[in-house]
Amino acid sequence: MPREGLMSQKNIKTISNPKLKLEVLTKEDVQKIHNATLQIIEKVGVRFPSKRALEIWEAVGAEVDHEKKIVRVKPQIIEDAIKKAPPAYKLAARDPQQDLQLDGNHVNLGTDGCGVEVIDINTGEKRTSCLQDVRDIARIADATEEVAFHWVAVSAQDAPVEARGLHELKAVWESSTKHVQTESIYNVEEAKAAIEMAALLAGGKDKLKDRPVLSLMQCTAPPLGHDGGSLDAALLAAEVGIPTGFMTMAACATTGPTTMAGNLAVGNAEVITATALLQIAFPGAPVFYAAAQTASDLKTGAYTGGGPEDFLFGAATNVLADFYNIPLSMGAFATGAKEPNWQAGLEGAMSSFMASVVMSDMLLGCGFLHGSRIWSYAEMMMDCEIFSIVHKMMQGIEVNDETLAMDSIANVGPGGHYLAQKHTRKHMRELFMPQFMDRRPYSEWETKKDDARDWALSKARKTLKEHQPDPLDEKIGQEMDRIIKSVEK
Amino acid sequence: MSEELYKEMAQCIIDGDSDISAELARKSIELNMHPLDAITKGFVIGVNYIGDQFGKGEAFLPELVMAGEAMKAAVAVLEPELLKLGEAREMMGKVVLATVEGDIHEIGKTLVGTMLSASGFEVVDLGVDQPADKIIGKALEIDAQIIGMSALLTTTMVRQREVIEELDKEGLRPRIKVMVGGAPITRDWVEKIKADGYSEDAIGAVKIAKDLVGKGDQ
Numbered sequence A: 001m002p003r004e005g006l007m008s009q010k011n012i013k014t015i016s017n018p019k020l021k022l023e024v025l026t027k028e029d030v031q032k033i034h035n036a037t038l039q040i041i042e043k044v045g046v047r048f049p050s051k052r053a054l055e056i057w058e059a060v061g062a063e064v065d066h067e068k069k070i071v072r073v074k075p076q077i078i079e080d081a082i083k084k085a086p087p088a089y090k091l092a093a094r095d096p097q098q099d100l101q102l103d104g105n106h107v108n109l110g111t112d113g114c115g116v117e118v119i120d121i122n123t124g125e126k127r128t129s130c131l132q133d134v135r136d137i138a139r140i141a142d143a144t145e146e147v148a149f150h151w152v153a154v155s156a157q158d159a160p161v162e163a164r165g166l167h168e169l170k171a172v173w174e175s176s177t178k179h180v181q182t183e184s185i186y187n188v189e190e191a192k193a194a195i196e197m198a199a200l201l202a203g204g205k206d207k208l209k210d211r212p213v214l215s216l217m218q219c220t221a222p223p224l225g226h227d228g229g230s231l232d233a234a235l236l237a238a239e240v241g242i243p244t245g246f247m248t249m250a251a252c253a254t255t256g257p258t259t260m261a262g263n264l265a266v267g268n269a270e271v272i273t274a275t276a277l278l279q280i281a282f283p284g285a286p287v288f289y290a291a292a293q294t295a296s297d298l299k300t301g302a303y304t305g306g307g308p309e310d311f312l313f314g315a316a317t318n319v320l321a322d323f324y325n326i327p328l329s330m331g332a333f334a335t336g337a338k339e340p341n342w343q344a345g346l347e348g349a350m351s352s353f354m355a356s357v358v359m360s361d362m363l364l365g366c367g368f369l370h371g372s373r374i375w376s377y378a379e380m381m382m383d384c385e386i387f388s389i390v391h392k393m394m395q396g397i398e399v400n401d402e403t404l405a406m407d408s409i410a411n412v413g414p415g416g417h418y419l420a421q422k423h424t425r426k427h428m429r430e431l432f433m434p435q436f437m438d439r440r441p442y443s444e445w446e447t448k449k450d451d452a453r454d455w456a457l458s459k460a461r462k463t464l465k466e467h468q469p470d471p472l473d474e475k476i477g478q479e480m481d482r483i484i485k486s487v488e489k
Numbered sequence B: 001m002s003e004e005l006y007k008e009m010a011q012c013i014i015d016g017d018s019d020i021s022a023e024l025a026r027k028s029i030e031l032n033m034h035p036l037d038a039i040t041k042g043f044v045i046g047v048n049y050i051g052d053q054f055g056k057g058e059a060f061l062p063e064l065v066m067a068g069e070a071m072k073a074a075v076a077v078l079e080p081e082l083l084k085l086g087e088a089r090e091m092m093g094k095v096v097l098a099t100v101e102g103d104i105h106e107i108g109k110t111l112v113g114t115m116l117s118a119s120g121f122e123v124v125d126l127g128v129d130q131p132a133d134k135i136i137g138k139a140l141e142i143d144a145q146i147i148g149m150s151a152l153l154t155t156t157m158v159r160q161r162e163v164i165e166e167l168d169k170e171g172l173r174p175r176i177k178v179m180v181g182g183a184p185i186t187r188d189w190v191e192k193i194k195a196d197g198y199s200e201d202a203i204g205a206v207k208i209a210k211d212l213v214g215k216g217d218q
């Protein structure tokens, strides 16, 4: 069945109508985690270092410790608030044909974000990231059908600090017509400006609710805390209908309990309180659950990003988001590998599969090495191929008269082959065609000694040379510059 | 008798038990044991053992941290006694540690602090989101030899430079040495801001700190 043809948008490949299932938590498990979460929120409390947030909590009768900025909330308040969150909505793109559905039936891949170094696409040298990198990566992602939306992939370290997040946003919008989600806007000044910039694309601030061309991802501050700037930025965004999510990165044994269930409960308490806050302030505002929980390395304390705990968290978190009936943005593809190698491939494949099989609405993100720090174009392209493989697997095995192929089985009979069958010709393109897998004769490899990394990098180079996205309206670009200038000191 | 007590002291550090370590410290005072003996012949043996095991990959970070806490609990009991005797534990040096203003990444800095303490430094950990004047003020207040600054954001790493410039302006360097770390910190950056030391992890941070106080061979 051409289910993909029905579902896919312009140059975007998303996973939909899944045929695989996985039960990582039972209904009772989820209820237990939920109960634990409510107990944590009511008894232990969560830190909200924002005046505005504390006032909102106080107004609904939460217990607020102003000195420690800790809020304790009765379960009913939390549960009532979460119910107001919309279960489905869309992320708008500069090109409306590339809008994305967050409806539980689409897994949309994004690039990873906020890297600090880049493996240069031409020289192969590792260096500090800059604004041009933001543009180049976004342009390649624009061309790639696997990438459905952007995070600002790397930090524009040559742009002024106070408006860096805005320069980055404009750079992505200039380079792509796909949706942009930012994780690098975490203070009021930049958030205000970012909303104005998004409004230019949507055709007015009041149009953002309809066409949210921007969405915002904020981190919680585990254990059981939030960042003040992030909270205030999120409140501004939620007010105008820009989809906003909070991501927990609670790590077993350092910022969260060692046991996975406890870690899920702590992370859940962070995300759920922030989500409830936004719903209390702006009922019905589009929100999402975000998570990138992991284990800490016991020898160094490093945030491992990768490994079996990660993979399980990837699947389990979606069950929680489903329980609260809000979309999920799930951290996947994380790896501690220093180059695109066995470890990177393994961690990317496992984490993206586990997060996809449960239908995480947003899957982040392709392209990084060394614990979300180093951008690699080869890694990006190979991650995309991993996504394509998962995409194929999620279609499962269709069983019907046509796919049972009884006619051609009778035609071929015992012995012979299926190469000359009409049925083969009709269906052969359903078989997965890898771009970066080595299936050549040994002798051919022996003369060239090249592999996936070389082919992936070539593809990125070719795309960067050839692909020109629809340009951003010149007037809008100038207006954006003006807004950015007003924030610069 | 005291041999037995020394053994128990070392063991409670290895077990990471702060209640018992404080109790044994009090017991040693009752028995008129010299506080420095209690520390060097008892508790420190446990710290060294865990440190050793950690180095070999047989003990893990939580055990190291808990050993450090247990040690602190014992020292808190013994320190006033030492003062009464007009003596002090010989320390490697004093360090003021903080994550810079606008930045709330905590764990890396905390681990650096733990390792420095475990290695004999006196560490004042100011926490996260700390402005330059607080960091410098604290360093002057305790007469620290080293300021350690963590920054994990490209937007906050510039604060490390601000602190260094401020120290230079006040003529406080090289009296106070500066070491830095965090995800976006590279060797280039360290040279650019003229910091005195940098490390990618907590073990390396100890080595740098020892070098900076001229005790690199210890």
Ligand code: B12
Residues within 6 Å of the ligand: A113, A114, A115, A116, A154, A155, A183, A184, A185, A186, A217, A218, A219, A220, A221, A222, A223, A227, A229, A230, A248, A249, A255, A300, A301, A302, A303, A370, A371, A372, A373, B102, B103, B104, B105, B106, B107, B108, B109, B111, B112, B147, B148, B149, B150, B151, B152, B153, B154, B155, B179, B180, B181, B182, B183, B184, B197, B198, B199, B200, B201, B202, B203, B205, B208
């Ligand atoms: C966990 C994490 C968080 C947690 C921190 C929880 C906590 N309580 O500490 C939370 C969720 C709060 C968080 C928040 C954010 N984060 Co964050 N975070 C990370 C992550 C994944 C791991 C950091 C960590 O804990 N590592 C484990 C410890 C043990 O390692 P470490 O910190 O590097 O410390 C070691 C060394 O660096 C060194 N060291 C550290 N400090 C010092 C100091 C001295 C003196 C010395 C000598 C050595 C030294 O020794 C340490 C021990 O080995 C990193 C990516 C990464 N791999 O580094 C991103 C990362 C640092 N975060 C990032 C971002 C963008 C953010 C947010 C802005 C996201 C958002 N939109 O909200 C917010 C920041 C809010 C703020 N105002 O600070 C980016 C920053 C890059 C950039 N472009 O600026 C990174 C690189 C990830 C990414 N690509 O997105 N984050």
